[in-house]
Amino acid sequence: MNGLGKVLQAREALLLVAGAILLALVSTRSPGFVSPSNLAGVFTDSAILIILAIGQAAVILTRSIDLSVAANLALTGMAGAMLNAAYPELPVPVLLLASAGMGLALGAFNGLLVWKIGLPSIVVTLGTLTIYRGFTFVLSGGEWVNTFQMSPAFLDLPRTVLFGLPVLAWLAVAVIAAAALLFRRTRTGRALYAVGGNPVAAVYAGVDAGRTVFLAFCFSGLLAGLCGYLWVSRFAVAYVDIAAGFELDVIAACVIGGVSIAGGVGSVAGAVLGALFLGIIKNALPVVGISPFWQMSISGAIIIAAVILNTRAERTKGRVILRRMDIGREAGA
Amino acid sequence: MSMLTPNAPLAAEGRADEGRADAQAGVQTGTPAPRFIPDRIEGPAASILKSWEALLLALFVAIFTVNSFASPYFLDIWNLSDATFNFTEKAIVALALAFVILSGEIDISVAGIIALASTAMGATALAGHPMPVVVAAGLLTGLACGAFNGFLVTVLELPSIVATIGTMSLFRGLAYGLLGDGAYTDYPDGFDYFGQGYVWEWLSFEFAAFLALAVLAGVILHGTAFGRTVRAIGHNPSAARFSGLRVKRVKFWLFLTTGLAAGLASVMLTSRLGSTRPSIATGWELEIITMVVLGGVSITGGTGSIPGVVLAALVMGLVTFGLGLLNVPGIIMSIVVGAMLITVIALPVLARRVALWLRRPAP
Numbered sequence: 001m002n003g004l005g006k007v008l009q010a011r012e013a014l015l016l017v018a019g020a021i022l023l024a025l026v027s028t029r030s031p032g033f034v035s036p037s038n039l040a041g042v043f044t045d046s047a048i049l050i051i052l053a054i055g056q057a058a059v060i061l062t063r064s065i066d067l068s069v070a071a072n073l074a075l076t077g078m079a080g081a082m083l084n085a086a087y088p089e090l091p092v093p094v095l096l097l098a099s100a101g102m103g104l105a106l107g108a109f110n111g112l113l114v115w116k117i118g119l120p121s122i123v124v125t126l127g128t129l130t131i132y133r134g135f136t137f138v139l140s141g142g143e144w145v146n147t148f149q150m151s152p153a154f155l156d157l158p159r160t161v162l163f164g165l166p167v168l169a170w171l172a173v174a175v176i177a178a179a180a181l182l183f184r185r186t187r188t189g190r191a192l193y194a195v196g197g198n199p200v201a202a203v204y205a206g207v208d209a210g211r212t213v214f215l216a217f218c219f220s221g222l223l224a225g226l227c228g229y230l231w232v233s234r235f236a237v238a239y240v241d242i243a244a245g246f247e248l249d250v251i252a253a254c255v256i257g258g259v260s261i262a263g264g265v266g267s268v269a270g271a272v273l274g275a276l277f278l279g280i281i282k283n284a285l286p287v288v289g290i291s292p293f294w295q296m297s298i299s300g301a302i303i304i305a306a307v308i309l310n311t312r313a314e315r316t317k318g319r320v321i322l323r324r325m326d327i328g329r330e331a332g333a
Numbered sequence: 334m335s336m337l338t339p340n341a342p343l344a345a346e347g348r349a350d351e352g353r354a355d356a357q358a359g360v361q362t363g364t365p366a367p368r369f370i371p372d373r374i375e376g377p378a379a380s381i382l383k384s385w386e387a388l389l390l391a392l393f394v395a396i397f398t399v400n401s402f403a404s405p406y407f408l409d410i411w412n413l414s415d416a417t418f419n420f421t422e423k424a425i426v427a428l429a430l431a432f433v434i435l436s437g438e439i440d441i442s443v444a445g446i447i448a449l450a451s452t453a454m455g456a457t458a459l460a461g462h463p464m465p466v467v468v469a470a471g472l473l474t475g476l477a478c479g480a481f482n483g484f485l486v487t488v489l490e491l492p493s494i495v496a497t498i499g500t501m502s503l504f505r506g507l508a509y510g511l512l513g514d515g516a517y518t519d520y521p522d523g524f525d526y527f528g529q530g531y532v533w534e535w536l537s538f539e540f541a542a543f544l545a546l547a548v549l550a551g552v553i554l555h556g557t558a559f560g561r562t563v564r565a566i567g568h569n570p571s572a573a574r575f576s577g578l579r580v581k582r583v584k585f586w587l588f589l590t591t592g593l594a595a596g597l598a599s600v601m602l603t604s605r606l607g608s609t610r611p612s613i614a615t616g617w618e619l620e621i622i623t624m625v626v627l628g629g630v631s632i633t634g635g636t637g638s639i640p641g642v643v644l645a646a647l648v649m650g651l652v653t654f655g656l657g658l659l660n661v662p663g664i665i666m667s668i669v670v671g672a673m674l675i676t677v678i679a680l681p682v683l684a685r686r687v688a689l690w691l692r693r694p695a696p
Contacts, residue, residue, distance in 0.1 A: 065494070067619075117679050120632045122439075122494075126619055127675040134668030142662070240664065245616070248498055261495045293513045293611075297506025303499035307491050 011258045015273045019280060026284040033287050040165055046279025047172035048227045050272050053253040054179045055220035057271040060254055061192040062213045063263030064121035068110060069224045070246035071132035076103045076228030078136045081145040081238035088151040099229040100222055106132060107221010111214035137240045145238040158233050168230060180268045188215055196263030252299060253278055256306040385629035389644035396648060400655035407658055414535040420650035421539040422598040423617060427624040428550045429594035431642045433587045434625050437567040437634030438493040440588060442482060443595045444617035445504030450474040450599035452508040455517025455609040464523045472596040478504055479592015483585035508611040517609040528605025539601050551639035567634025623674050624649055
């Protein structure tokens with residue numbers, strides 16, 4: 001475990017170094033980019049991606065995948081915005097809880113299908129991705145909820161600055177801290193790794209594998225629901241297509257952060273760094289004068305490079321045959 | 334005796350009469366029955382699985398009938414012919430992707446390939462090249478993208494799901510980078526045939542090509558050693574490798590073919606729309622995968638059939654078309670398709686569970 005921990009730490013250190021080099025390169029073109037206030041801005045801008053990536057990491061750790069996070073976000077965000085538009089006097093914390101609770105329910109639905117019926121998670125969440133997005137349309141009738149329909153309290157919460165950072169960034173910090181504790185210090189957290197590393201051994205060790213996967217989906221859904229409110233409030237508009245395709249950014253952040261799609265390998269720090277890496281690129285491109293239209297292909301190239309590096313790193317652990325078979329099996333799942 | 338109890342339902346599920354005979358023999362002699370290991374799952378529930386195509390066919394007929402009554406415009410040969418356009422291109426890619434999924438891999442980059450191939454065609458057309466060159470540019474781009482995917486998965490041994498998420502961003506990203514918010518709209522004479530032409534009366538070129546490719550794919554999967562190889566690889570890649578099958582080479586070919594199919598779909602789509610934007614075919618990857626899975630191809634590889642995929646394409650096309658005639662917005666149809674996907678996959682599992690429960694050994 002200690003050796004494994006070192007490999008993991010080394011990988012995150014590598015990512016940290018890569019991020020620092022990236023920042024140094026950008027600062028040669030635009031020194032202002034690395035100023036603390038701008039970096040804080042980049043962090044705030046990446047906050048939603050960070051939160052979602054942590055939820056996704058929990059799911060991927062158990063050898064599953066959650067493609068429905070962005071659709072979940074859209075549905076809960078729309079519901080929150082409509083609730084706010086209809087009952088402006090409802091306090092924001094209640095809305096926040098409602099969004100998170102609704103996200104939790106949507107995640108639990110995914111989890112139940114995977115746990116109780118034993119369907120492959122990729123098929124389930126592919127289905128619920130279109131269903132949740134569809135219900136966003138049904139709920140809103142295709143209408144937008146615009147800024148003027150939202151209450152000032154609803155819009156202000158993520159923007160309120162506390163100790164130099166907006167609440168949105170503090171929420172991300174809180175989620176990071178909570179998830180780090182959950183992953184490393186709790187039974188459920190360790191079970192995530194056990195189930196992903198070797199489901200059969202985990203069952204023999206007394207871990208309820210199905211229930212653990214279910215809880216991972218609940219966690220991912222809960223965070224997606226939280227992000228539903230944050231997204232709508234931050235961009236001050238809700239419509240059917242918000243965050244369309246964002247699920248792939250979230251998975252990309254995990255992959256870049258070294259969360260292995262074959263399960264059992266990864267950390268909160270990795271997912272956060274992966275999300276920040278994408279966030280830095282997104283914010284740096286306009287600064288260094290590259291058309292933002294190139295952003296997508298650059299993140300694509302980075303994902304491929306990260307997967308190549310991570311796959312190589314996994315292979316040096318001295319159980320080549322086992323690992324390859326695992327990857328081969330996982331590739332289709 | 335404790336060995337007998339878990340075996341009994343397994344045997345019963347396997348082959349009803351034989352299994353029961355074994356169990357009785359075991360009880361009579363007082364020794365555990367010879368362990369019956371079915372080589373395939375049969376029985377009432379599994380027969381639903383086996384006749385997946387029958388289920389889809391029934392669904393198809395049902396939707397067809399309902400649609401005929403629901404809208405007076407449905408049963409019109411020209412309307413039906415028009416209806417094929419909205420799923421044919423996806424279905425062509427689904428035919429190739431079915432092989433990839435059968436082999437236990439996945440390709441999420443297909444829609445990205447369509448976008449990049451379309452951009453390549455737009456650029457060649459803008460440079461003033463004639464129609465055959467433009468088409469070749471599209472097909473070759475698809476082939477190159479497929480080769481790149483195949484390289485990542487077979488040579489660098491990356492898990493295909495993340496590798497193709499990466500290439501999906503890369504391919505579509507290149508289209509965005511090259512085109513930005515612009516569009517290519519000038520295509521040479523004759524190019525419109527691929528997406529708008531008719532081979533005979535109401536039979537469009539697109540649909541005719543789809544039918545021909547479906548027959549070809551069906552023959553390859555169900556009638557050749559290559560088809561069996563693909564399924565063997567999907568069932569158990571290690572066993573396939575130990576049996577001397579060229580697992581990596583076969584997988585490479587499958588990714589290459591999928592790239593080519595996406596290139597062909599791109600030619601048709603670009604020709605039909607008459608323009609290229611980087612957002613072309615956005616979200617198609619999920620619809621195409623849905624088509625394959627709905628067609629009964631197991632997402633973990635090994636099982637599935639081409640007739641199933643063809644029927645799934647027709648069912649999805651009909652649902653979309655029928656609801657469209659009833660003025661149901663497209664996004665509602667996506668709820669129907671998503672629910673259909675989960676229900677159809679869950680149904681055999683639940684049916685098998687009910688059958689097991691009914692045939693549970695008496696206490």
